[in-house]
Amino acid sequence: MFLLKEVSYKDILTIKNLHIPKQKITCIVGESGSGKTTLLRLLNRLTSYDSGEIFYQNQLIKDIDPVELRRNVVMLPQTPAIFSGTIKDNLLIGLKFSEKTMPTDQQLGDMLKLVHLKKDLDQDAEKLSGGEKQRVALGRVILMQPEVLLLDEPSSALDEETEHTIIEALVNYSKENKKTLIMVTHSTKLASEFADEIIKIKEGQFLRKEEVSK
Template identity: 35%
Template sequence: MTVFLSIDQLSKRRHEAPDRYLFQGITAEVHRGQRVALLGVSGQGKTTLLRIIARLDAMDEGGLSLHGQPADNWKPQEWRAKVSYVAQQAVMLTGSVEDNLRTVSRLHGTPFDRELARTCMEALGLGALAWSKPASELSGGEKQRTALVRTLLARPDVLLLDEVTASLDPGSKRAVEQWLNAWSEREGTACVWITHDLEQAKQVSDRVWFMADGQLLEQGDTAAFFRQPETEPARRFIEWPAAGKDEANV
């Protein structure tokens, strides 16, 4: 399989205690079309890890490579067009829905693919949303889905998804899951999902990364992970999935 992204011994120290690590020695690969569920109780640094991979936060140790080229060989804007992070709390830019959808074309000087934008909006249940509507007036769920479409229009190689269905009703949530699975299969886009919903993890991933004790403790096939995890922290996580769900992500 084609390796899109390589993570090599990535480490991050805690802001409040620089002599201690939030996580240490994270090593993994993301292949073309691979769908990864990033799991673990809150406080493990999952969001921080994704933000570092997106080059939005700095690592303390280790390295990243994209298509075999170290991160330092890429301009940050070029990297973020290929490795795109979608936050749990969507940020809408000033202007209308269409202004937001046109962000990628403005930033990169490329034609706006109106047809693709319309297809994505319809697939995510936003087909009836007026593009002239001020983005600031959208509901939380509408903002979350519009931000996702905005990112998809860049056609990134790797999508980093941070609880992107957290504000959605069950029907909209299923629509996002189905569309992203279809998108990954069609475009070859790799997806790394943070989710606390274990049923969702089973639906959207073919591979699991499990973080615990400041490490990437397990990496493996999704079905095998849920059938028989290799470590005690993972077994506890599956048996008592509510633990840590209500805590804030780090």
């Protein structure tokens, strides 16, 4: 899916060789400030690398139109934007920007169930808690049905029990729909439980990639 060769970005991240497989669950772990988020941003050109090469689907990523790339490789930041309006408005906004087919209210309700958010579609999104906003944003990204989900600490605002439930649901969705999920997580426990592969980064250096035996 992705191949990185001799990639460097400022003094923040250096990767000599890394392959991230298609339709797998890949977790990126490491200390705060180690370059995990930078790696995610490089994969859909939100950040441009200084040297080296990154390939997506065997195509040099710099040769792909960035708008088209970000429709297929969608990133959810750790603190996602919540826009004024209802939960429904927030769920639909990504689809409107990407000019995709609008789902029914039933489908939107099913998405709220997927992210375990017991709220009505017409409720004010700005009045939700931090964890609830995070789940609305996660639902918004999933509705876009990208080939690749790039998630930066998607459960950081959740308690441990809810975090496990949401990550499990997200992993199941990705596997059932043959999606590629690449996720930064602070939890080595979650990474070990759910990932097919774990990428370890320390002080801007890619240390190693480990396959997780199930």
